[in-house]
Amino acid sequence: MGRTLAEKVWDDHVVRRAEGEPDLLFIDLHLLHEVTSPQAFDGLRMNGRRVRRTDLTIATEDHNTPTLDIDKPIADPVSRTQLETLRKNCAEFEVRLHPLGDIEQGVVHVVGPQLGLTQPGTTVVCGDSHTSTHGAFGALAFGIGTSQVEHVLATQTLPLAPFRTMAVTVDGELPDGVTAKDLILAVISRIGTGGGQGYVIEYRGSAIEKLSMESRMTVCNMSIEAGARAGMIAPDRTTFDYLEGRAHAPKGADWDAAVAYWKTLRTDDDAAFDHEVRIDAGELTPFVTWGTNPGQGAPLSASVPDPASYDDPSDRLAAEKALEYMGLTAGQPLREVAVDTVFVGSCTNGRIEDLRAAAAVVGGRKVADGVRMLVVPGSVRVALQAVEEGLDRVFTAAGAEWRHAGCSMCLGMNPDQLAPGERSASTSNRNFEGRQGKGGRTHLVSPQVAAATAVLGHLASPADLSDAPDASVLEEA
Amino acid sequence: MEAFTTHTGRAVPLRRSNVDTDQIIPAHWLKKVTRNGFEDGLFEAWRKDESFVLNAPQYAGATVLLAGSDFGTGSSREHAVWALQNYGFKTVISSRFADIFRGNSLKNGLLTVVLPQQTVEELWQLVEADPTAEITVDLVAREVRADRPQGPLTAPFELDDNARWRLLEGLDDISLTLANEPDIAAFESTRPSWKPSTAQV
Ligand code: SF4
Numbered sequence: 055m056g057r058t059l060a061e062k063v064w065d066d067h068v069v070r071r072a073e074g075e076p077d078l079l080f081i082d083l084h085l086l087h088e089v090t091s092p093q094a095f096d097g098l099r100m101n102g103r104r105v106r107r108t109d110l111t112i113a114t115e116d117h118n119t120p121t122l123d124i125d126k127p128i129a130d131p132v133s134r135t136q137l138e139t140l141r142k143n144c145a146e147f148e149v150r151l152h153p154l155g156d157i158e159q160g161v162v163h164v165v166g167p168q169l170g171l172t173q174p175g176t177t178v179v180c181g182d183s184h185t186s187t188h189g190a191f192g193a194l195a196f197g198i199g200t201s202q203v204e205h206v207l208a209t210q211t212l213p214l215a216p217f218r219t220m221a222v223t224v225d226g227e228l229p230d231g232v233t234a235k236d237l238i239l240a241v242i243s244r245i246g247t248g249g250g251q252g253y254v255i256e257y258r259g260s261a262i263e264k265l266s267m268e269s270r271m272t273v274c275n276m277s278i279e280a281g282a283r284a285g286m287i288a289p290d291r292t293t294f295d296y297l298e299g300r301a302h303a304p305k306g307a308d309w310d311a312a313v314a315y316w317k318t319l320r321t322d323d324d325a326a327f328d329h330e331v332r333i334d335a336g337e338l339t340p341f342v343t344w345g346t347n348p349g350q351g352a353p354l355s356a357s358v359p360d361p362a363s364y365d366d367p368s369d370r371l372a373a374e375k376a377l378e379y380m381g382l383t384a385g386q387p388l389r390e391v392a393v394d395t396v397f398v399g400s401c402t403n404g405r406i407e408d409l410r411a412a413a414a415v416v417g418g419r420k421v422a423d424g425v426r427m428l429v430v431p432g433s434v435r436v437a438l439q440a441v442e443e444g445l446d447r448v449f450t451a452a453g454a455e456w457r458h459a460g461c462s463m464c465l466g467m468n469p470d471q472l473a474p475g476e477r478s479a480s481t482s483n484r485n486f487e488g489r490q491g492k493g494g495r496t497h498l499v500s501p502q503v504a505a506a507t508a509v510l511g512h513l514a515s516p517a518d519l520s521d522a523p524d525a526s527v528l529e530e531a
Numbered sequence: 532m533e534a535f536t537t538h539t540g541r542a543v544p545l546r547r548s549n550v551d552t553d554q555i556i557p558a559h560w561l562k563k564v565t566r567n568g569f570e571d572g573l574f575e576a577w578r579k580d581e582s583f584v585l586n587a588p589q590y591a592g593a594t595v596l597l598a599g600s601d602f603g604t605g606s607s608r609e610h611a612v613w614a615l616q617n618y619g620f621k622t623v624i625s626s627r628f629a630d631i632f633r634g635n636s637l638k639n640g641l642l643t644v645v646l647p648q649q650t651v652e653e654l655w656q657l658v659e660a661d662p663t664a665e666i667t668v669d670l671v672a673r674e675v676r677a678d679r680p681q682g683p684l685t686a687p688f689e690l691d692d693n694a695r696w697r698l699l700e701g702l703d704d705i706s707l708t709l710a711n712e713p714d715i716a717a718f719e720s721t722r723p724s725w726k727p728s729t730a731q732v
Contacts, residue, residue, distance in 0.1 A: 070714040075693050078708065080718050083727055090608065092564035103705070106715075112729040118562065132562040139564050150729050171727045183607040183631060199609035199635035201704070209708045211715055215634075215691070247549055248601040248627055281604060283630050301732055308725035315723075347549050347604070368548040368599060375547070465558045465606075486553040486605060488576050 056322025058219045059288050060254040063194040063319065067177050069211050076213040082176035082193075084206050085162045086113035086149065088140040089467070090181030094204035095143040105147045107210045112171065113144050113151040116161045117467045121430055121457035124154055133468065147207075160433020160459045163187040163401035167271065168435055170300025174289035174316040179206055184401050184483065186277040190270035191297075192289035192319045194254070197278060217283050218252050218328040221321075223259040226335035231516055233411070234269035235403060235481070235500035237261070237333075238276045239341040239351045245331060247349040250282030253329065256321060257287050261335035267296040268407040275402045276483050279348035288320045340515040342388055343485045343498040345376035350485075352388065354503065354515055360384035379487055380495050381475070388513050391497065395478040396427040396454075396508040397490070398501055400464040403481035404432025406439050408501040412481075413445040415505035415516045416452040418523025422511030427454035428470060430462040451528050454508065466491045479507040533640035534701030538621045539667040540594030543584055544655040550598060551605035552632060556614040569614035589662035597654050597666075598625040603632025603643075612636045622668045624675065626651055637694055640701065644668055644675060650686045657684070670698060 057065070070078040084107075091113070098104065105111060118133040128134040137154065144151035152158040158165060163184055166172045172188040178195035179185060181203040188195035202212055222241055255277050257270075265273065270287050277285025294313055297303045304312040343351040344358050350373070352359065361373035361384065377384065382391065398404070398412045409431060421427045429449045431437035437459050440446055446456045463470040464482040472478055472494025481504050485496040497513060506514040560572035577583045584590060596615065602625040603611060612635045615623065623641065626648040636643045646654075657664050657679050667676040673695070675686045690698075697704065708715075 069718040070711050078711065078714070080715070080722075083729070089561050093566050093609075096564075096566075097705075101705070109728045109730045117558075130562075136562050136564060150731065171729060173727050176727060181607060181609075183605065197607040197631055199607055199612070199631060199638065201609060201635065201638035205705050205708065208705050209715060210719075211708055213704065213708065215694075247604055248629070251601075251627060251630060278605075278631075281601070281629055302727055302729070304725035311723065312725040347551065349549075371546075372548055465553075467558045467561065484551075484553070484605060486551045488557055489553050492557075492576065 056325035058321040058325045058327060059192060059256055059286055059319055060194060060217070060219055063175050063177065066175065076215050078211050078213050079177060081179050081206050081210055081212060082110060083166065083171055083178045084111045085166055085178070085180035085185070086111065086203070087117055087162045087182065088115050088136045089117045090200050091143065091203055092136065092139045093200050094207055095147065097204040098147070098207055103208045105149060105207045108148050110210060111149050111207070113140060113149050114159055114162050114165050115140060115154050117461045117465065119154045119460040120468050121460050121462050121470055124458045157434050160435065161401045161404060161461055163275065164404060164432035164436065167191065168300070168433060170297055170303035173297065173303070173312070174293060175319050179212065183278045184275050186282070186285045187271050187275040187401055189274040189277065189284050189286040190267060191293055192286060192316065194284055194286065196284045217254045220250065220253040220255045220282070220329040220331065221327040222255050222257050222331045222333065224257065224261040224333045224335050225259040226261055228261055228335045228338060231502060232338050232340060233500040233502060234265055234272040236338055236341040237335070238273045239343065239348065239498060240338055241333065242276060242280045242348050243351040245280050247279060247347050248281045250277065250280035253282050255280070255282045255285045257285060262287060263290065266407060267292055268405045271405070272402055276348065279483060289316045340500065340503050342503060342513055344380065344382060344388060345373065346379055346485055346487050348483065348485060348498060350376055351498070354388055354513060356388055358382045358384055358386045358388065389518070390512055392477070392512045393479045393497070393507055394425065394476045395472060396425060396504050397430070397463040397478055397480040397482065398428070398504050399430030399432065399462055400482035401432060402483040403501050404430060404436065406436050408481065409436065409440050409445050412501040412505040413448040415502055416454065416509060417448045418525055418527050419452055419509045419519070419521070420527060421453040421508045425508055425511050427508040428457060428463060429454050430457045431459045433459045448528065463490050465489060479504050479513060532638065532701050532703060535640050535642045535670055535698045537667065537669040537671060538594065539665050540621065541590070541592065541663065542595035542597050542654065542658045542666045543590045543593045544658050545584060545596060545598045546655060548599035549601045549604060552603055552608050552611040553605055555603065555611040556608060561608060561610055566613050567617055569610055570617040573614040573618045592619070594619055594621045595666050595668065596620050596623040597651060597658065598623055600626040600648060602628050604629040607631045609635045612639050612641050616641055624651060624654065637698060638704065640698060642668060642670060642698065644688045646675060646686050646688055653684060670695060
C-alpha cells in the first residue's frame with residue numbers, strides 16, 4: 055500500500071527502529087529561542103555534553119523582545135536576564151544566534167522559512183508549539199518541550215511515538231475576502247481543539263494548492279490549535295519558487311537534486327488516511343472566535359452562541375465560562391462587539407502578505423477613535439520590505455502604531471499587553487484567558503478583518519466599509 | 532528523572548475541560564531560567580478566585596490532579612509540568628491530554644494517566660463527597676484504585692511498555708539515545724549534501 059507524505063518524511067529520517075521502542079528520528083533543523091532553551095543548556099552543562107550539530111541549529115530572540123526603543127537596555131530585568139542567558143549559551147555552545155538588533159532577528163517561525171532553512175522533506179523542531187508552521191513546505195515540523203530541546207541539542211535525534219494521519223481536504227474557490235486564516239479557524243471549530251490529537255494533518259485539495267506559501271504557513275501554523283502533532287502541505291511549484299534563491303536554499307546541482315527529491319514528496323494515490331475531513335472552500339466566510347479557545351469560533355455574520363445549545367455538558371460549561379470571561383451575551387451579533395485594540399502580527403499573520411492585506415484595508419482610512427492598532431512585523435526582514443513598499447506610512451497615516459519585530463502582543467511577555475477587561479481583535483493564534491495580558495479578551499481574526507475592525511471599532515470585514523478610501527489621509531502623513 | 536512506580540494520595544477535582552498551558556502557568560512566569568520555583572505560578576489567575584478548587588482547604592496537600600478532558604493544550608511550555616510538580620502533584624488523570632504536554636510530563640516523571648471520562652466522573656464524585664479519599668495510581672499494575680463507600684474502584688490504564696519502563700526506572704532518555712551513537716553517525720554519513728545547514732553563507 056502507498057504511503058502518505060508524512061509517512062514518507064518520517065521513514066526517511068529513521069535512525070534506529072527496534073521492536074518495542076519508539077523510532078529514533080534524525081532532526082534536520084533545530085530552532086531555538088530564549089524562553090524554552092535555558093534549562094536545556096543547563097542540562098547539557100551539568101552532564102558535560104556539547105551541541106552535537108551546531109550546523110543544524112539556529113537561535114533568535116522573539117518572545118521577550120520589546121517592540122519600542124530596541125536600542126535601549128531592556129527595562130524588565132527578568133526579560134533581560136533571559137535574553138542574556140541565550141546569548142551566553144549560544145556563545146558557549148557555538149550556536150548561531152540572531153539577537154535583537156540583528157537584521158535576521160524575528161519570530162522564530164518567520165525567520166526559518168525566510169532564510170530558506172525550512173525545506174520540503176525535512177524534520178524541523180523547536181521548543182514552541184507553532185513549529186507546525188514549517189509543515190507548509192512539506193516538512194515534518196513539530197513543537198517540543200525543553201527536555202526534548204536538550205535531547206536534540208545533545209543527539210540531533212528524538213525518540214518519537216508513532217502518529218496517525220488525517221487528511222483535511224479543501225476543494226473549491228475561497229470567496230473574495232476569505233483568507234487562509236478564516237479557513238483554518240473554520241477547520242478548528244469543526245474538529246475541535248482536541249480533534250487532531252495524535253494526528254499529523256495533511257491539508258490538500260484544490261483550495262490549498264492555490265494558496266501562496268505565506269497563506270499555507272498560516273494554515274499549518276494553527277494545526278496545533280486543533281491538537282494535532284503537525285500539519286503538512288505537499289511541496290509543489292509554489293514551494294520551489296518561494297525557496298529558490300534564498301540564502302540557505304540549495305544551489306546549482308544541489309538544487310536540482312533537491313527538487314528531484316522534493317517532487318517525490320506527495321501522498322501516494324493508494325495511501326490511506328486514518329481520518330478524513332472535507333471542506334468546501336466556497337462555503338467559507340470571514341470567521342472569528344468568540345470564546346477562550348481557538349475552537350470556539352463562528353462566522354462573523356453569526357451571533358454569540360447560546361451555551362444551552364450544546365448537547366455535551368462539558369462543551370456547555372466551557373461555553374458558559376468563556377462567555378463570562380469574554381463579557382459577551384448569547385445572541386449578541388458578533389459584528390456589534392466593540393474592541394479597544396487591534397493587533398496585526400505573530401507567526402500566524404505577521405508576514406509581508408499579511409501586512410499588505412491589512413494596509414490595503416486601512417490605506418486612506420483612519421483607525422476609529424479610542425481604538426489602538428498595533429502592527430508588529432514578524433521579522434526585521436518583513437519590516438524592511440514593508441518600509442520599502444511604504445506600508446509603514448500607510449499604517450501610521452491611519453493612526454496605527456508601527457513597531458519593531460517580535461512576538462509582542464501575541465503572548466504579552468514584553469510590555470505589549472491588554473489591560474484587564476480590554477478587548478482585542480488579533481491576527482495571532484490563541485485566545486486563551488489572559489494570553490494577551492491578564493484579564494484581556496481576544497478575538498482571533500484575519501488581517502483583513504483586523505484592519506476593518508480597527509477602522510470601524512467593532513468586529514467587521516472589509517465588505518462592511520462603506521466609505522471609499524480617502525487619498526488625502528496618506529498625503530497628510 | 533524521578534522514577535515513578537506507585538503513588539497514593541488525595542486528589543483535587545478540577546472540573547474544567549480544555550485547560551491550556553497558559554492557564555497552568557501564565558507567560559510572565561516563563562522568564563525564569565530554572566526548572567523550579569514555579570509553584571506560585573500554577574493556575575495563577577484562577578487561584579485569585581477564592582472559590583477555585585485549589586484554594587479549598589480540604590484539598591490542601593493533594594498530590595493527584597483529576598482534570599477534565601483535553602488537559603494541557605496550547606503552548607509547548609514544559610514549565611507547565613514543572614509548575615505542577617513544584618506545587619506537589621505527582622500524577623494527573625484526564626480522559627485526554629494534549630500530545631506535547633503528555634510527552635513533557637512523562638519526561639519529567641509526572642505520570643499522566645488516561646481514563647475514560649465516565650471513570651474520571653466517578654473519581655470526581657468520590658473526592659467531592661469525601662476530600663480525604665485517597666487514590667492510588669499504580670504504574671506497575673497499570674491501574675488506578677480507590678475505595679468508595681459503594682465498593683472498590685479499579686480502572687486499568689494504558690501506557691506503552693517502553694514509556695512505562697523508562698518511568699519505572701527513572702531513566703535519562705539522552706543517555707539511552709547516546710548508547711546508540713553508531714546508528715546516529717551512520718545516518719549522518721548518508722545524509723545528502725543539499726540538506727539545509729545553518730552554517731553562515
Ligand atoms: S508569535 Fe506568538 S505563537 Fe508565534 S512564536 Fe511568538 S508567541 Fe508563539
